[in-house]
Amino acid sequence: MALDSKVPKGPIKDKWTDYKNNINLVNPANKRNIDIIVVGTGLAGGSAAATLAELGYNVKAFAYQDSPRRAHSIAAQGGINAAKNYQGDGDSNYRLFYDTVKGGDYRSREANVYRLAEVSGNIIDQCVAQGVPFARDYGGLLDNRSFGGVLVSRTFYAKGQTGQQLLLGAYSAMNRQIARGKIQMYNRHEMLDVVKIDGKARGIIARDLITGELERHSAHAVVIATGGYGNVYFLSTNAMGSNATAAWKIHKKGAYFANPCFTQIHPTCIPRSGDYQSKLTLMSESLRNDGRIWVPAKIEDAKAIQQGKLKPTDLAEEDRDYYLERRYPAFGNLVPRDVASRAAKERCDAGYGVNATGEAVYLDFASAIQRYGTEQAKIHNIKNPSEAKIYELGQAVVEAKYGNLFQMYEKIVDENPYKTPMMIYPATHYTMGGIWVDYNLMTTVEGLYCIGEANFSDHGANRLGASALMQGLADGYFVLPYTIGDYLSHDIRTGKIPTDTKEFDEVEKEVKDRIDFFINNKGTKSVDHFHKRLGKVMWDKVGMSRNAKDLTAAMAEIKAIREEFWKDVKVPGSANEMNVELEKAGRVADFLELGELFAKDALVREESCGGHFREESAELDGPQKGEAKRNDKDFAFVSAWEYKGEPADAVLHKEQLEFKDIELKQRSYK
Amino acid sequence: MNLTLKIWRQKDSKAKGQMVDYKVTDISEHMSFLEMMDVLNEQLVNTGEEPVAFDHDCREGICGMCSLYINGEAHGPDRGITTCQLHMRMFKDGDTITIEPWRAAAFPVIKDLIVDRMAFERIQQAGGFISVNTSGNTQDANSLPISKIAADEAMDAATCIGCGACVATCKNSSAMLFVGAKVSQYALLPQGQVEAPERVKNMVAQMDLEGFGNCTNTGACEVECPKGITLENIARMNRELMKANI
Numbered sequence: 001m002a003l004d005s006k007v008p009k010g011p012i013k014d015k016w017t018d019y020k021n022n023i024n025l026v027n028p029a030n031k032r033n034i035d036i037i038v039v040g041t042g043l044a045g046g047s048a049a050a051t052l053a054e055l056g057y058n059v060k061a062f063a064y065q066d067s068p069r070r071a072h073s074i075a076a077q078g079g080i081n082a083a084k085n086y087q088g089d090g091d092s093n094y095r096l097f098y099d100t101v102k103g104g105d106y107r108s109r110e111a112n113v114y115r116l117a118e119v120s121g122n123i124i125d126q127c128v129a130q131g132v133p134f135a136r137d138y139g140g141l142l143d144n145r146s147f148g149g150v151l152v153s154r155t156f157y158a159k160g161q162t163g164q165q166l167l168l169g170a171y172s173a174m175n176r177q178i179a180r181g182k183i184q185m186y187n188r189h190e191m192l193d194v195v196k197i198d199g200k201a202r203g204i205i206a207r208d209l210i211t212g213e214l215e216r217h218s219a220h221a222v223v224i225a226t227g228g229y230g231n232v233y234f235l236s237t238n239a240m241g242s243n244a245t246a247a248w249k250i251h252k253k254g255a256y257f258a259n260p261c262f263t264q265i266h267p268t269c270i271p272r273s274g275d276y277q278s279k280l281t282l283m284s285e286s287l288r289n290d291g292r293i294w295v296p297a298k299i300e301d302a303k304a305i306q307q308g309k310l311k312p313t314d315l316a317e318e319d320r321d322y323y324l325e326r327r328y329p330a331f332g333n334l335v336p337r338d339v340a341s342r343a344a345k346e347r348c349d350a351g352y353g354v355n356a357t358g359e360a361v362y363l364d365f366a367s368a369i370q371r372y373g374t375e376q377a378k379i380h381n382i383k384n385p386s387e388a389k390i391y392e393l394g395q396a397v398v399e400a401k402y403g404n405l406f407q408m409y410e411k412i413v414d415e416n417p418y419k420t421p422m423m424i425y426p427a428t429h430y431t432m433g434g435i436w437v438d439y440n441l442m443t444t445v446e447g448l449y450c451i452g453e454a455n456f457s458d459h460g461a462n463r464l465g466a467s468a469l470m471q472g473l474a475d476g477y478f479v480l481p482y483t484i485g486d487y488l489s490h491d492i493r494t495g496k497i498p499t500d501t502k503e504f505d506e507v508e509k510e511v512k513d514r515i516d517f518f519i520n521n522k523g524t525k526s527v528d529h530f531h532k533r534l535g536k537v538m539w540d541k542v543g544m545s546r547n548a549k550d551l552t553a554a555m556a557e558i559k560a561i562r563e564e565f566w567k568d569v570k571v572p573g574s575a576n577e578m579n580v581e582l583e584k585a586g587r588v589a590d591f592l593e594l595g596e597l598f599a600k601d602a603l604v605r606e607e608s609c610g611g612h613f614r615e616e617s618a619e620l621d622g623p624q625k626g627e628a629k630r631n632d633k634d635f636a637f638v639s640a641w642e643y644k645g646e647p648a649d650a651v652l653h654k655e656q657l658e659f660k661d662i663e664l665k666q667r668s669y670k
Numbered sequence: 671m672n673l674t675l676k677i678w679r680q681k682d683s684k685a686k687g688q689m690v691d692y693k694v695t696d697i698s699e700h701m702s703f704l705e706m707m708d709v710l711n712e713q714l715v716n717t718g719e720e721p722v723a724f725d726h727d728c729r730e731g732i733c734g735m736c737s738l739y740i741n742g743e744a745h746g747p748d749r750g751i752t753t754c755q756l757h758m759r760m761f762k763d764g765d766t767i768t769i770e771p772w773r774a775a776a777f778p779v780i781k782d783l784i785v786d787r788m789a790f791e792r793i794q795q796a797g798g799f800i801s802v803n804t805s806g807n808t809q810d811a812n813s814l815p816i817s818k819i820a821a822d823e824a825m826d827a828a829t830c831i832g833c834g835a836c837v838a839t840c841k842n843s844s845a846m847l848f849v850g851a852k853v854s855q856y857a858l859l860p861q862g863q864v865e866a867p868e869r870v871k872n873m874v875a876q877m878d879l880e881g882f883g884n885c886t887n888t889g890a891c892e893v894e895c896p897k898g899i900t901l902e903n904i905a906r907m908n909r910e911l912m913k914a915n916i
């Protein structure tokens with residue numbers, strides 16, 4: 001099948017407006033006869049479910065947690081971007097569009113990104129109207145902060161809990177519709193497959209996680225909003241339950257999977273501490289507004305610190321290497337995430353890491369505390385303040401901005417980050433890749449949509465901070481409700497979709513057989529055992545820096561682990577009850593396939609771009625020496641993979657990317 | 671360190687539960703409490719036993735899933751944190767740790783340490799929202815200045831994660847702190863004023879219907895709340911309710 005992105009014609013500025021003026025609408029009376037399934041209630045699914053229900057459709061929403069409010073979006077800390085230009089620093093829709101395309105290293109679709117920038121302002125208006133308590137300045141207007149990869153201040157935030165507040169906003173909108181009966185909410189339910197009738201998505205099979213019962217649900221369209229697949233690495237900043245099952249299942253039923261190798265390794269996470277580690281914790285990128293990143297300049301100091309013989313605070317200013325400020329004077333500590341992560345890895349690989357494992361760098365707030373303290377002393381008219389007073393005043397400012405993050409750090413690491421620099425190291429955080437969708441957010445299966453982190457659309461090869469929340473809400477509040485209406489306008493005479501059909505029988509049987517297999521397998525090793533092994537291969541060979549030899553090896557190793565998994569996995573308990581190991585088994589089985597496709601995609605993309613760094617493709621000399629080298633001539637495309645059985649047999653389809661409104665350039669943050 | 675765990679096991683909502691003893695060894699003080707539980711579960715799976723079911727997801731103190739009653743305290747002995755943020759350095763070698771689910775009539779046990787918190791959902795559905803549709807035509811966000819103090823206070827109330835520790839810790843199983851937090855968030859913001867009377871009445875009515883107990887001002891909830899929600903929110907809710915009923 002040829003890929004058609006369905007991007008409307010016309011100048012980029014008018015595309016979305018013209019599109020909306022020309023689509024088919026469904027009249028209110030007919031909406032009452034149309035059912036939509038939304039799987040996932042994070043920012044993307046939650047906002048979509050609420051908006052579709054407000055419009056009058058009958059929505060059935062699904063989440064594996066016990067409440068929509070607990071979707072992983074809740075954990076987003078730093079903020080959400082919008083081109084409001086409230087700070088008067090020259091922001092505009094065009095600039096947000098430009099920054100996002102450039103930040104994504106020119107691997108995203110221009111028209112989608114422009115639309116995202118266009119609706120970004122509405123998101124903030126909508127959220128404020130819902131009562132989201134964004135941070136404000138003393139004049140009562142909304143405050144902003146800066147995030148990496150941009151030169152303006154356009155990030156709106158609610159302390160260090162922006163995702164929480166935005167999700168609670170979407171959740172409240174959902175609650176209003178649940179109370180009206182327009183959304184039927186299925187908590188503690190997991191979608192295990194999609195049902196197609198005559199080539200169109202018409203329903204799902206879900207498992208009630210409390211009783212273990214399999215259920216059939218039908219609808220006129222199905223929306224997948226199940227988040228990213230970062231947990232393919234076992235350790236990531238994602239929630240323990242975050243998974244790729246829904247996305248992978250629809251892939252197997254015909255939805256192409258795009259750019260699986262585009263994964264974001266976030267530079268500022270708490271370093272791992274031992275084999276028992278179950279997840280990694282993010283320290284928000286907003287900390288880079290005030291924190292300075294460094295390692296010792298001298299290798300002997302680094303060694304002494306690793307052995308615990310020296311403390312960071314013992315090192316004089318000139319013995320510190322603020323390597324981001326040194327290498328990237330224009331952006332300094334605020335370079336994009338991929339650049340910051342690689343720079344940290346480069347220093348640690350060279351032996352300058354600062355904890356026992358050698359895999360950590362410092363994030364230091366001493367200068368910020370000093371700077372804010374001095375400023376506060378002036379504001380409060382304190383003459384000749386003592387060092388201690390300045391420190392106290394400065395600490396209060398830093399605490400007001402990042403208090404919850406500092407507390408979180410202290411609880412995990414048992415060190416006071418106001419007194420000694422934080423230690424951080426990159427960790428898997430976000431997946432730019434995902435299900436391929438066209439301009440309408442429809443997958444290659446008719447009537448099957450994919451929104452939020454689960455799709456591939458807007459972030460190219462690297463996502464800028466505070467843009468995932470923006471995309472999730474843009475998709476759910478402002479884009480999908482239009483595009484899905486155009487599709488559903490052809491379904492007003494269809495009537496209810498029955499579930500007692502052979503299509504439902506077949507898919508339910510597939511799902512049931514797989515569950516029974518796990519229960520009856522009686523192997524010798526736990527699900528986690530396999531998941532950890534997969535994660536290690538992914539991190540070592542398909543991580544921050546990749547090469548053909550390792551990627552080829554990774555594909556073979558993942559396949560071997562998968563085969564062993566199917567022979568030897570052990571799942572205690574039964575199918576007809578709450579069974580956490582069974583849930584995990586299904587998810588890990590899917591990761592074991594996805595991981596191989598991921599490595600294959602990384603192997604095929606013989607260029608470096610964004611989060612995907614191929615050692616074979618780096619600048620060899622000149623001012624950009626050592627930086628990633630993109631190859632626009634051969635790789636300015638989206639890879640969209642078609643499922644053909646084994647992941648290794650997947651067939652590549654290319655969506656060629658055209659850049660009409662932005663000139664393709666080497667990304668420079670120097 | 672080596673520990674003895676006394677854990678509540680209950681097959682499903684209908685079964686009768688009981689405390690069961692387990693031993694875990696070589697636990698590092700740097701582990702989180704839930705990682706210690708992972709070690710136990712891996713041990714159980716390897717010996718063919720069913721692992722202990724407990725709720726958790728984000729493991730960073732924000733989703734509100736985790737909900738263990740540890741040594742008689744909701745979220746365990748540390749303050750200002752959730753169960754998933756509790757670390758083993760709070761315990762010492764040889765300790766016996768008792769682990770139970772939230773206990774409240776309105777939170778029935780589903781399995782082992784997992785309880786059903788749907789009552790909280792229904793309270794939110796009764797009025798925990800501002801009635802505004804998504805339109806793309808709402809007024810510009812900055813056309814409504816809100817004092818920083820009110821915004822910050824609303825934010826403090828809005829940080830409730832809906833975990834239910836307040837209920838679990840209250841001798842009356844009262845949900846006033848949880849409901850007070852939501853009512854307060856909206857009461858403090860101009861956007862929330864329009865529906866304020868209806869909201870507080872509906873939410874409180876639903877709370878009573880769910881079988882949560884009354885508040886007798888003991889203040890245990892405030893002490894155990896991982897997000898520092900203060901009793902002031904309960905007072906504000908009571909004032910709002912009084913205003914609404916006049």
Ligand SMILES: Cc1cc2nc3c(=O)[nH]c(=O)nc-3n(C[C@H](O)[C@H](O)[C@H](O)COP(=O)(O)OP(=O)(O)OC[C@H]3O[C@@H](n4cnc5c(N)ncnc54)[C@H](O)[C@@H]3O)c2cc1C
Binds near residue numbers: 039068225243
């Ligand atoms: C720690 C952290 C901090 C972050 N901070 C920021 C930030 O500051 N700014 C920013 O822009 N982005 C941030 N991000 C990224 C951003 O939070 C996510 O990309 C975004 O929230 C994803 O939203 P979503 O709606 O697509 O998916 P999610 O919020 O992950 O929701 C997934 C939903 O799908 C459901 N689900 C999954 N599988 C199934 C299934 N099989 N059946 C039924 N339901 C299922 C889940 O129950 C859940 O409801 C952060 C991410 C992390 C991990």
Ligand code: SF4
Binds near residue numbers: 831837847848898
């Ligand atoms: S008020 Fe505190 S204890 Fe109660 S549900 Fe909210 S966060 Fe949990």
Ligand code: FES
Binds near residue numbers: 727735752
């Ligand atoms: S697991 Fe999310 S708050 Fe503890």
